[in-house]
Amino acid sequence: MIGLTQTLHRFEEAVGERHLLTATAAVASYAVDGQPPVAVAFPGSADEVAALLRLAVEGRLSVLVRGAGSHLCLGAPPKPIGLLLALTRLNGIVAYDAEDLTVTAQAGMSLATLQKTVGAHRQMLPFDPPGSDSATLGGIVSTNLTGPMRMRYGAPRDLVIGMRVALSTGEVIKTGGRTVKNVAGYDLGKVFIGSLGSAGVILEITARLTPRPEAEAVLCAALSPKEAAEAAAWLVGSRLEPTSCEIINHVAAQRLRAVLPVTAEAGRQVILIGVSGERVTLERQERDVRERIANCARLDGDDARGVWLRARGLTGASGKSALIRASVPVSSVPAMMEAACALDGWMTVGRAGDGLVLASAPPEQELAATLRGLTSLRARSVALGGHAVLESGPVDLKREFAVWGEVPNADLMRQLKQSYDPADVLGCGRFVV
Amino acid sequence: MLDRKLLKSLERVVGRQYVLTQPADLLVYSYDSSTARGMPDAVVLPASTREVSAVLKLCSQHQIPFVARGAGTNLSGGAAPVHGGLVVGVSRMSKVLSIDAANQIAVVQPGVVNLQFQAMVAPHGLQFCPDPASQKVSTVGGNVAENAGGPHCLKYGVTVNHILGLTVVMPSGEVRQFGSTALDPPGYDLVGLFVGSEGTFGIATEITLKLRPLPEGTQVVVGIFDTLEASGRAVSTIIGQGIVAAALEIMDRSTMEAVEASFPSGLPTDAEAFLLIELDGLKEVLDARAERCAQICREAGARTVEIGKAPADRERLWAARKSAFGATARLSPAMLVNDATVPRTRIPEVVRQMQEIERKHRVRIAKVFHAGDGNLHSNILYDRAHPEEMERAKAASVDIFHLCASVGGTITGEHGVGSEKPEYMSLIYSPDDLAAQRKLKRLFDPAGLANPGKVLPAETETTMAGAHA
Numbered sequence: 004m005i006g007l008t009q010t011l012h013r014f015e016e017a018v019g020e021r022h023l024l025t026a027t028a029a030v031a032s033y034a035v036d037g038q039p040p041v042a043v044a045f046p047g048s049a050d051e052v053a054a055l056l057r058l059a060v061e062g063r064l065s066v067l068v069r070g071a072g073s074h075l076c077l078g079a080p081p082k083p084i085g086l087l088l089a090l091t092r093l094n095g096i097v098a099y100d101a102e103d104l105t106v107t108a109q110a111g112m113s114l115a116t117l118q119k120t121v122g123a124h125r126q127m128l129p130f131d132p133p134g135s136d137s138a139t140l141g142g143i144v145s146t147n148l149t150g151p152m153r154m155r156y157g158a159p160r161d162l163v164i165g166m167r168v169a170l171s172t173g174e175v176i177k178t179g180g181r182t183v184k185n186v187a188g189y190d191l192g193k194v195f196i197g198s199l200g201s202a203g204v205i206l207e208i209t210a211r212l213t214p215r216p217e218a219e220a221v222l223c224a225a226l227s228p229k230e231a232a233e234a235a236a237w238l239v240g241s242r243l244e245p246t247s248c249e250i251i252n253h254v255a256a257q258r259l260r261a262v263l264p265v266t267a268e269a270g271r272q273v274i275l276i277g278v279s280g281e282r283v284t285l286e287r288q289e290r291d292v293r294e295r296i297a298n299c300a301r302l303d304g305d306d307a308r309g310v311w312l313r314a315r316g317l318t319g320a321s322g323k324s325a326l327i328r329a330s331v332p333v334s335s336v337p338a339m340m341e342a343a344c345a346l347d348g349w350m351t352v353g354r355a356g357d358g359l360v361l362a363s364a365p366p367e368q369e370l371a372a373t374l375r376g377l378t379s380l381r382a383r384s385v386a387l388g389g390h391a392v393l394e395s396g397p398v399d400l401k402r403e404f405a406v407w408g409e410v411p412n413a414d415l416m417r418q419l420k421q422s423y424d425p426a427d428v429l430g431c432g433r434f435v436v
Numbered sequence: 437m438l439d440r441k442l443l444k445s446l447e448r449v450v451g452r453q454y455v456l457t458q459p460a461d462l463l464v465y466s467y468d469s470s471t472a473r474g475m476p477d478a479v480v481l482p483a484s485t486r487e488v489s490a491v492l493k494l495c496s497q498h499q500i501p502f503v504a505r506g507a508g509t510n511l512s513g514g515a516a517p518v519h520g521g522l523v524v525g526v527s528r529m530s531k532v533l534s535i536d537a538a539n540q541i542a543v544v545q546p547g548v549v550n551l552q553f554q555a556m557v558a559p560h561g562l563q564f565c566p567d568p569a570s571q572k573v574s575t576v577g578g579n580v581a582e583n584a585g586g587p588h589c590l591k592y593g594v595t596v597n598h599i600l601g602l603t604v605v606m607p608s609g610e611v612r613q614f615g616s617t618a619l620d621p622p623g624y625d626l627v628g629l630f631v632g633s634e635g636t637f638g639i640a641t642e643i644t645l646k647l648r649p650l651p652e653g654t655q656v657v658v659g660i661f662d663t664l665e666a667s668g669r670a671v672s673t674i675i676g677q678g679i680v681a682a683a684l685e686i687m688d689r690s691t692m693e694a695v696e697a698s699f700p701s702g703l704p705t706d707a708e709a710f711l712l713i714e715l716d717g718l719k720e721v722l723d724a725r726a727e728r729c730a731q732i733c734r735e736a737g738a739r740t741v742e743i744g745k746a747p748a749d750r751e752r753l754w755a756a757r758k759s760a761f762g763a764t765a766r767l768s769p770a771m772l773v774n775d776a777t778v779p780r781t782r783i784p785e786v787v788r789q790m791q792e793i794e795r796k797h798r799v800r801i802a803k804v805f806h807a808g809d810g811n812l813h814s815n816i817l818y819d820r821a822h823p824e825e826m827e828r829a830k831a832a833s834v835d836i837f838h839l840c841a842s843v844g845g846t847i848t849g850e851h852g853v854g855s856e857k858p859e860y861m862s863l864i865y866s867p868d869d870l871a872a873q874r875k876l877k878r879l880f881d882p883a884g885l886a887n888p889g890k891v892l893p894a895e896t897e898t899t900m901a902g903a904h905a
Contacts, residue, residue, distance in 0.1 A: 102676035102781045125678055147620065158620075160628060161597045174868040182777040184594060184809045184849035186583050186632050188861060188891060189873045193628035197620070214678030236538070240561070242652040244717060283720045330618040334538040358539075358618055389618035407622040412612060415879070416623050422875040435623040 010062030011042055014086065017054040018044050022092070033087050035067060035075045035431075036322070036398040040087035043069075047092045049206050052169045056204065059086050060171055060426045067431045068200035070111060070139030074132075074146055076322035076395040078199050078433030079406045085428075088204060090141055096120055097207055098181070105164065105181060107209040110141025126212045129156035131311065133394075134319030141205045147197030150315045151247035151277060154356030156213060160196050165209035168195055170202075171424045181209050194423065201430030202423040216279035219246070221307040222292050222299045223275045225256070225267040228344070231274045232337035234296050235355035238276060239333055243288050247277035247311070250336070250353040252344050254365075255317055262313050264300040272340070275310065318352055318361045320395030325364040325373050327380055331389035333358040342383040346376045358389070370400060377404050385409075410435045438477045438522075442498050446480050446522075449490040454481040454528070465505065465523045469570075470773065472513030472855045476503070476523040483528045485603055485611060485641040492639070493609030495522060501888045502607075504635045506547060506578030509570040511773050512854025514582060514634045519888045524639060526577050532556055533642065540647040541600065541617055546577020546640055562647040565592035568850070569758045580640050583632030585850035587683035587757070590808040591716070592648065594850070596631040601644035604630060604637075607881040617644055629876060634852050635887040637880035651716035654682065655726050656744040656753055659711040659733035660704050664688055664791070664803065667709035668783040670736035671807040674713070674729055675780055681729070683714040684808030690767065691760050691802045691815075698763040701756035707739060711807070712753055760804045761815070767802060768817035770826075772833045776840035777811045777849030789839050790814060797832040799825075811849035812840070837863055858893040 005013075015023045022045040024030055030039045041064065046052045059066050064085025069075060071091070090111035097107040101124035108117055115136035117128055131150030132143045144159045144166075156162065165179035178192035179185055194202050226234065231250045238248050251259070256267040267273050274296070278288040293299050302310055320326060331339050336353045339360040343351040348365035362380055364373040377393065377400075384391040385408075393406045410416065417436040421427070438457075446455045456462065456479040465479045477500070482488045495502045501521035508515050517523050530547035537560040544553060550571035553564060566579050567586035578584070580602070585594045592598075601615030615627040630637055661667040667686050674681060687695070687710045692703040703710055711733065715725045726743045733741045744750060764771060778786050783805075790812070794801050802815040814836055818829035837847050841863040848857060861870060874892055877884075 100779070100781050102672050103779045104675050105779065157593065157597060160625060161593060170872065174872070176869045176872045177865065178869075178872075180846045180864065181779050181844050182810050182846050182849065183780075184585055184589065184777050184806070184811050185846045186850055186852050187846045187848050187857075187864060188853060188870075189876045190583070190596065190628060190632050191869075191873055191876065193625040194876075196625060196628075198624055202624075214680060239540070240537075240649060242561070242649045242718070280717075281721050281724065283724065284718055287718050287720045328620075330620050332536075332539040332541065332617045334536075359620075384618075388616065390616070390622060392620075392622055410623045411621070412614065412623065412626060415612070415626065419624055419876075419879055422879055423872070 005062045007062065010058060010064060013058045014042055014044055014055060017058060018046050018051050022047065033069070035084060036080045036401065038081055038084055040067065040084040042085070043087045043089055045089050045092050049167065049169060049175050052088065052204055052206060053173060053175050055086065055088060056169055056171050057173050060428055064428065065431045066428050068141070068145065068204050070142030071113060071137050073134045073138050074142060074148065074320050076320045077146055080398050080401050081431035081433050084431050090139065093206060101126060104212045105183065105209055106212055107181060107207060108140055109207050110205045111139050113137050113139055114143060121212055122215060125215045127215045128210055129162065129213050130159060131315060133315050135312070135316065140208050144196055144205055144208055145198070145200050151249055151311055151354065154248060154354065155244065155246045160193070162211045163192060163196060163208055164211060166192050166195060166205055167207035168203040168205055171426055171428050175206065179209070183211055194419065199430055199434040201420060201434035203429070217281050218285050219277065219279035219304070219307050220285055220289070221275055221277055221302045221310050222289060223263065223265055223273055224296050224299045225265045225271050225273050228272055228337065228341065231272045234274055235336065236334065237295055239356050241291070243291055245276055245288065246279045248355040249275040249314060250340060250355055251275065252340070252351040254348060254350040255352055258317060258350065259310070259313050262309050264302065275314065277311065314352070317350065322395055323397065324366045325377060325396035325400055326394045327362050327377055327391050328394050329360045329362070329380055329384035329389060329391040331358050331360065331384055331387040335387040335389070336360060338387055339383060342380055349376060370403070373400060374403055381408055407435045438500065442494060443478065445494050446478065446491060450480050450482045450487050465525070466517065468508045468510040468513065468515035470511050470513045470516065470854060470856055471770070472516035472518055474516050474518035474520060476517040477520050479523045479525060481525045481528050485605060488524065488605045488639055488641050489609045489611050491524060492605055492607060495885055496608050496883060499883065499885065501885045503887050504581065504639045506575030507549070507573045509574045509578065510582065510854060511775065511851040512848065513856045514852050514854040514887070514890060516855060518855045526575065529641065535560065537562060539617065541644060542647060543642060543644050544576050545642060546575060546580070548576045550574050550576055550579060557647055558650065561650055563650050564645060565589065565598050565648055566595045569761055576643055577640055580631050580643055581633065581635045582852045585806070585809070585811070587685055587806055590684060590806065591680060591682045596628055598646045599627055599631050599643065600646050602627055602630055602640045603642035604640050606638045607883060607886040615644065634854065634891050636877060636890055638886055653719035653722050654714060654716040654750060655722040656750050657713040657726050657729045657733070658742045658744060658753065659738040660707045660740045661709040661711065661738050662707060664709045664787045665784045666737040667711045668787050668807060670711060670733045670738065671783060672781055673732045673736060675808065677732065679725055679728060681713055681808060682716040683712070685712040685757055686710065686805040686807045687757065687760060688803040690800060691764060691804045694763040694767045694802060695756050695760055698766055699756060699759050701752055703756060712757060764802045764815050769819045769821065771818065772816040772829050773851065774814045774816060774833050774836050775811065775848045775851040776836055776845055777809065778840050778843050778845035780810045782843040782845065783807060783810060786812065786839060786843060790836060793832050793835045793839070797828045799829050799832045801832065809849065810845065853891045855889050858891060861893055
């Protein structure tokens with residue numbers, strides 16, 4: 004048995020003194036759900052990550068991976084955290100040739116930095132996670148979180164074509180490759196996408212890019228819930244290829260009032276329709292939308308982008324107020340919205356094209372009331388054929404309310420986790436098993 | 437040969453007429469559309485999830501391997517029972533269970549034929565995006581097993597991007613539900629892992645799939661080139677300029693000759709390359725995009741460029757393209773199908789080197805490319821009657837694998853590894869990578885009964901020893 008002092012010393016040898024924090028005051032600011040790690044390491048290479056993992060296993064210290072730290076409040080409250088692996092030093096482009104329309108970058112690179120690089124070639128990585136673009140690629144892929152653009156472009160699960168991953172058994176492996184089509188072998192990458200670092204540490208990501216649209220705009224209008232539901236159903240079934248379609252309640256609209264040209268009083272909703280492409284495409288999309296929804300306001304360019312950025316901010320995890328994500332068949336979004344809007348003061352965002360409804364309890368709401376709200380929303384989502392996951396909330400709440408809800412095939416998932424992380428050091432129990 | 441008691445048990449499960457054991461019957465299930473062969477011990481044709489489960493339980497009890505089979509259009513040996521055992525045909529499970537237009541979801545059994553299904557959802561203004569060239573006969577179950585692509589996956593993604601849920605009979609016979617009708621079910625992505633597992637993780641007996649609105653309009657642009665390389669250059673430029681095409685397909689002269697010999701479609705057999713560009717979307721934008729593509733083709737040195745307006749043109753050209761595989765079979769008694777895929781910028785140089793491989797091994801290669809994806813089908817023609825010719829064809833195929841791996845590509849873009857390519861997996865994956873993949877196989881199929889001999893290379897003695905240590 005290797006003692007803690009010795010393990011910390013070995014960590015230090017692996018990454019260098021400058022890249023390891025162990026002092027109580029220093030690690031306190033890296034706490035997850037109020038729980039500080041024993042040590043925080045900032046590895047500078049894949050080899051260093053692999054070495055740290057080996058040492059953690061030998062020293063029996065659990066490991067949590069951190070990118071920008073914006074969504075560590077996801078998942079169940081962590082068990083004691085031994086080593087926090089902060090990947091922000093792994094932040095370079097590995098390969099990028101614009102005509103391939105793919106990019107390979109290290110996991111610690113922020114989405115904002117990557118967008119700048121590929122944006123110079125009028126391309127973009129169509130990730131728009133909750134919160135902001137300071138999120139890292141590794142974080143976005145590990146959470147598989149999505150934003151308004153998913154309707155058009157899909158989720159990280161659909162866009163990631165290859166990865167390099169460090170396993171707790173010491174190997175650094177490759178999944179997939181750099182071609183957009185690839186069926187050579189099992190699609191191992193799916194083990195690591197969206198599994199909160201519970202099976203391996205994502206080091207490098209290759210993803211499909213998309214051309215940046217020539218123009219983009221947001222069309223928005225305040226409507227009754229019934230009108231909003233009908234408009235969304237029409238748009239989702241149409242051939243207009245919109246980028247996004249969100250319905251937000253008056254609480255959310257109020258929070259966006261600085262950037263929105265429309266307001267909604269209690270009981271009404273705002274529909275936000277994202278359109279993009281060549282200018283002629285936009286004109287046509289706008290014409291059709293206006294035929295359907297009278298009194299649409301239109302925002303262009305930076306104003307349009309500003310709305311989405313702020314709207315994503317609404318659904319970012321804070322760890323303070325509860326945020327639940329319900330997932331239902333798309334036609335049930337209005338029913339799910341109705342359930343959320345019935346809760347006094349709750350902010351609600353519905354993604355009409357994806358069947359996702361995010362609802363957040365009012366800040367300062369009593370725990371018992373929040374719990375009742377969450378319980379009713381989860382029950383509603385299940386009745387509608389879906390499920391609901393608590394994305395963030397105070398740790399006391401997470402102890403009371405099962406973060407993941409019922410998880411089918413938990414036995415198989417437990418075996419999967421054991422296959423890749425037999426020492427059970429990764430993830431600190433935040434993921435489903 | 438299976439013992440009589442097992443055969444009786446199988447008959448009790450599926451009915452006597454659905455257990456085939458006559459040599460003539462077994463022969464037709466002994467191969468698929470690849471060169472792989474293997475005689476099954478018996479063929480069973482179950483009609484329900486319950487029957488599949490009972491059949492696999494018997495396999496498990498008797499330690500008999502099984503191979504699921506849809507229409508048998510597999511191009512890598514995936515449906516061939518190379519280790520014998522039972523073939524489980526899903527042809528009797530061919531019902532569309534529901535089409536939910538409001539939710540853009542359908543639930544189907546695995547034996548549903550892709551194109552017939554497309555015809556059922558089209559009146560709702562919807563489509564199922566995967567469109568492999570075999571779609572006239574290939575099944576949705578097979579599409580799921582192989583993570584099938586097709587020309588239009590350039591814009592719409594491959595099968596895994598369109599599957600929401602699966603009812604899976606595990607190799608033990610246990611029935612599980614993966615995924616649902618809602619996105620992002622909590623936990624590991626079991627649907628994503630199962631799709632593309634080539635029948636080695638179990639049998640999907642119900643498939644919940646995502647549909648998408650049909651595009652409002654389509655338009656084709658055709659470029660005729662005197663060199664294959666120039667057509668490849670045009671493709672790179674189209675992608676580099678940010679034009680989103682629905683499909684970018686190239687046929688070479690050999691393929692055009694084959695198509696013309698079987699299905700005269702007016703292809704220019706005196707040219708070296710035929711580039712078919714399909715654009716889709718709102719009708720207002722198609723003309724401008726088509727003109728930009730035409731201009732790029734001209735600048736890349738196209739001999740002629742044509743913008744096809746009439747739907748009949750589109751149908752004729754696609755019929756020609758999708759018949760390429762079958763037609764090529766007329767050029768020679770046999771062919772090796774290579775499906776290597778490369779990053780898109782490497783297409784021109786790979787095409788040049790492929791032509792050198794042709795010369796070096798004195799083989800004829802009919803090339804037909806999903807060029808927009810970098811997916812290069814090179815069909816190497818040979819005659820089985822001349823073993824020496826077959827050896828040269830094999831050598832050429834191996835050279836192409838090496839070539840594509842060396843430029844950062846992969847050994848298969850959509851056909852699967854099957855029984856034909858496991859030995860080449862090490863060109864792109866390290867022993868550690870393969871060991872990590874093998875863990876998945878052990879998870880789903882610890883007894884190793886589901887489609888043995890496929891996907892992963894046989895374990896070397898040392899790793900076997902390691903596993904048992």
